[in-house]
Amino acid sequence: MTTTPEQAKSMARNLRAALSLEGTEISHSSALELVARSLGHPDWNTACAALARQAAPDDAPRFLRCSPILRIFDEAKARAFYCDFLGFRVTFEHRFAADMPLYMGIERGDLSLHLSEHHGDASPGATVFVATANLRALHRALSETRYPYNRPGLEELPWGLQVEVTDPFGNRIRFCQQDQ
Template identity: 60%
Template structure:
């Protein structure tokens, strides 16, 4: 993760922490606060300085799978309660319209959507993972009623496969070298 991405992650976490205390700020306000905390006068200056020299090489950002969900409460229970992700952002065009939400944990960002057409149920996400035995113990200790995933030893590494309430699968895998 580069410095700009780290600063953006700090802004998302700041917004989330403030929201828990009933203090809502916009994403741009959070970016400005992070920029000031890092010693820059504004976000544009911070972003330019943190980015450093721009390369002419092709580059790709972090992958964020979009996963179809149908029920906000069940999605929060599974992704936040069971898997331990935290809400990075939430968006609705209007209060009664479908939710588009990002959840993150330890560098992984997943986009969850109730919008028809954004993604298909039954998706499969492969997520490279470190310390998978520790993660497996954490999940097992929760005694989740809707799934007790096994730790599988496969030719490419140790893997945990979980199924969300909407028919999607996430494969957490600590790959062998």
């Protein structure tokens, strides 16, 4: 029988509830890690990916990566915010000609964004939600960077721990850790 990621999450919820009844409290992420190891995987991320591959038929579409496009208006401000402050690296740059708008790809870890000066690519003021691990470490690093235009806080919300940053063009990125 194949276990799906949804079934493994349900197993983690049940394990957490059963342990709670016995007087042992564990976080949801700890329960996920225990279930992953019980299914023979080294950690939850590896288990989730492997279980998803097993559950999907070979000819089913698989979404490999998502790269939201965010509208920018000033290349220098975009580089200062995304590269210097947030720690992204540029993966590609494209212009149809030297005096044309910039289209640029940036990455940090598994997070990929595209930034565009082209008016038809995106509207300013977008919001991107990013599931994040070790959010407190990210918050600490951003605070230590001393970027003069953004000092993000750390918010405890009903859906998780969150840090929100706003770029110079009104786009928001919400980094959220949901396994408190």
